[in-house]
Amino acid sequence: MRQRRLKNEINVVPYIDVMLVLLVIFMVATPMMTTSAVDVPTVDKASTAPAKALEVVIRADQSLSLIDRARGGQEESVSRADLKQRLRDLTERDPEQPVLIVGDKQVRYEAVLAVMDEAKKAQVKRVSLLTQSSGK
Secondary structure: OOOOOOOOOOOOHHHHHHHHHHHHHHHHHHHHOOOOOOOOOOOOOOOOOOOOOEEEEEOOOOOEEEEEHHHOOOEEEEOOOOHHHHHHHHOOOOOOOEEEEEEOOOOOHHHHHHHHHHHHHOOOOEEEEOOOOOOO
């Protein structure tokens, strides 16, 4: 009696069927996905800062200070806990007063977002980031 030889081949037909089913699923599901566009600001759009703005300065050690350009521009140190109340007090006389956030290059993005969040909690309507022009 003769022995049967084993085949050392992989049958790929079931794998192709699975791949085609997955392809159809992705083709149907892709148009249903919502995408969002991110509008990244450039420094050349706004060349000058408003003259009467209120500035929140974040230093490299994450200490905060306020500069009120409308009242002489004196710098006042403020704690993170008092920031919301100070912003509310200073923007009470003019709800449309712009607030500029000035962050040091070494400051983490998280600290800048925390200050922006405090400004929004203080119901500041116009919050912007102050940048240096690239000189182009």
